[in-house]
Amino acid sequence: MRTLREVVCGQSVKVKKLTGEGPVKRRIMDMGITKGVEVYVRKVAPLGDPIEVTVRGYELSLRKADAAMIEVE
C-alpha cells in the first residue's frame, strides 16, 4: 500500500484513504487533504523533512510521519 510519504517529488497522486484518528488526522483533513483530492508533491525540506505539497491550489507542509497516514492510489 502506497502512502504520501513514498511519493517522490514532482508527482501528483490521488488520496484514497486516511488512516489514524484524532487531532492530527482532523488537522490534515481540515487543511483539505480528503478522500479523492489530487495532491502534488512539490519538494522536500533541505534537511529531508517535512515535505511541501500543493493541494486545492495552495501550498501545505507536513511531516513525513504524518504523510504516512495518507494512503494514495
Next chain:
Amino acid sequence: MAIKIALAGNPNCGKTTLFNALTGSNQFVGNWPGVTVEKKEGKLKGNKEVVIMDLPGIYSLSPYTLEEVVARNYLINERPDAILNIVDGTNIERNLYLSTQLMELGIPMVMAVNMIDILEKTGDKIHIDKLCKKLGCEVVEISALKGTGIQKAADRVIELAKQKQSMKLVHAFAPEVEARIEQVIDLIGNDIPEEQKRFFAIKLIEKDDKIADQMKQVPDIQNIISLMEKEFDDDTESIITNERYDYISSIINECCTKNKEKKLTTSDKIDRIVTNRWFALPIFAAVMFLVYYVSVTTVGSWATDWANDGVFGEGWNLFGINSLHIKGVPEYIEAGLNAIGCADWLRSLIIDGIVAGVGAILGFVPQMLVLFIFLAFLEACGYMARVAFIMDRIFRKFGLSGKSFIPMLIGSGCGVPGIMASRTIENDRDRKMTIMTTTFIPCSAKMPIIALIAGALFGGAWWVAPSAYFVGVAAIICSGIILKKTKMFAGDPAPFVMELPAYHMPTVSNVLRSMWERGWSFIKKAGTIILLSTIILWFLMSFGWVDGSFGMLEAEQLDSSILASLGNVLAPIFKPLGWGEWKMAVAAVTGLIAKENVVGTFGILFGFGEVAEDGAEIWGMLAGSLTAVAAYSFLVFNLLCAPCFAAMGAIKREMNNKKWFWFAIGYQTILAYVVALCVYQIGTLLSVGTFGVGTVVALLLIIGFIYLLVRPYQESKTLKVNVASVK
C-alpha cells in the same frame, strides 16, 4: 446599543489588514482571559456604534487548537450580531471550508472575498452572484490592501446585523448524512435555539469533546454514530469533513473560472529559490545574519547603548557632535532634586530606584522595535513560515518549533527581545517552551561574567566561553526533552501541518503597527514587575546597619547592607555548589538587575570600587577565594538561573499567566542549582577525590535527570487547556 461584529477567517487571508482598514487607530489589543491568544477589538471608523472583534485566524472550528476553541466559544457564548467572513480569493477552496462551518452557527454572515486585485492580474475569476446563491449568504469583493470594497462590506454587514435575521442554510451534505443530522437535531433539547441546532448536532456527531460544556442536556447519540461509521467505513469526524469538502468541490467549478494558461506566479518563482534544496540553508543563514547584524550587533546595540548609557545614563551627543551634548535623564532629575534640596534617601530612591527601573524598561525598547520591524516583515511576507519549514527537523525533537530559532538567535544578544520574538510561534506549547529556554543561551550581559571567571581562574583559557554556549544549548535540548514529557506540556496535541502562504510585500503601515503593538505591550505588561523589583533591590542594597545604627549607605559600604545580611542567610544554600560565601550570593542576586552587575558587585565587595568590564583588578582575589571547579559552578549557575528583571518581565508578558511565569522562573533556577551542584560535586570528585554526601546527591540527581530524559511519553489527543469560560 452597540452592534457587535465578529471578523473571522483563515490565517494569511488578509484579516489583519482588513481589521486595520476598518478600525484605523481605534483598537484595543489584549489577551483572551487566561490564554496567550491575542484578543483584538476595535470600533468601526466613522461609526462608533459598531464594535469589531478580530477573532484569531483559524482554519476550522475543531476542538483541538486553542485559537479555534477560543473563536468558537466566543461565537457561541457572545453571539455577535453578525459575522464578517473574510476569504482569500486566490485560495478559495480551502477558505470556504471554514465558511461552511461559520454559517451553521445561525449568525447573519457576509462574506468578503479578498485579494480581487491579485485575481485580476492572474486572470482567474470568481462569480460572486453564483457563489452567493450556492452558499446562501451575501458576498462582496474587496481588496483589503488597496481599500476597495471595504466600505460596501461594512455597510452590508451592519445592515444585516440590524435586521437580526438568522442565517438560512443553503448548503447540504449527502442525503444519508443529512438524514442522520436531522435525527440528532430532533434529540437536542430546547436549551439550544432552533437556528443553532444544526451546529450542535454536527459537533455531537463529530464526537467533539468540548461541545458538552456548552450544552445543558447532552443527548446520547452513540447508536447513530455507530450506524454512520458502519455505513461509511470511516469515523464520523472524517465523514463530516469529507462532506464539507465534497460540497465545496461540487460548487467550485461553477463559481470560479481558472485562467487556463498556467503561468508561474512571482511567489512560485521566489519559493523555487528560497526553499531550494541547496540554496535554502545559505539563504536562511544570510537572512538570519542580516536580522542579527542589524537588530543586535549594529543598530540594535547602538539603540540600546543610546537608551541605557545615554538617555538613562551619562548623556549623549546629538548627531555624535561633542558640542551638542544632551544630558542623561538622571542628570537632569538629579540637578532638579538638588535645586530643591531633596533629602539624600529620596534622591537615591528616585535616581537609583525609580529612574534606573524605568530605564531598565525603556532601555530595551529601541532595540526591540528594530527587531520587531524585522519580525513583522518576515511574518507578513511569508518567510517566517518557511523558517519553520526549514528548521522543523532539528527543533521538533526538543519540543520546540522551527520558529524557535529566531528567539534563540536574538537571545544570544539579549534575552529580552529574544523572549518577545517568541510571539511569532503560533503553537501554544512550542511558544511556552521557547520562552522558558531562550535565556539559557548566554546573552551579551553574561559575557563579562564569563570573562571574569575565565580570566581569574582559568588563565583566560579559550574553551571557557565556548563551553558556556555548549552548556546553554545543552540546557535547551535537555529541557525541551524533559519538559515535553511533563504534565504541564504533554497536554496539547501539536500536529505540524502548516500552510506555506504565498509571498507578498507587506505594507509599511501594517509592519509599523505590529512593531508598535508588541513594543507597547512589553512596556505595559512587563514594566510593573521590572520597576518594582528594581526598587526593592535598590532598598536592600542602599540601606543597612553601620556602627550600630540603621541608615542609608555609600556605594562602597555594600558589605553592611541588608542585602549583605541576606547574603549571609543565602550563603549556606550555595555551599553545596562550592561557593557558599556571602559575597558570591550577593553577586548572584545583584545579577538579577543586569547580569553584568555580578562583576561590578565583586569589585565593590573586594574593595576595588569601579572595575574593568572583565574585572581584571579582582582576578587575583577571586582566585584566592574559589577553586576552579567552584568558579565554574558559579558561572554555570549564573548562566542558567532566573534571568535579569527585564527578561523576567518579558517572560511574564509572554506567558500572560502567573502560574506559568513562576513555573518558568522556578524551573530555570532549580535547573541552574542542580547543574551547578553536579558540576561542583563531580568536578571535586574527579579533581581532588573528595567523596561525601554531596557526591551521592549529585550522582542521584544525574540518574534522575537521565530518567527524565529517556522516559517514554504519549502525545495527548485532546486539548487540555480549559477554555470553556472564554467569553
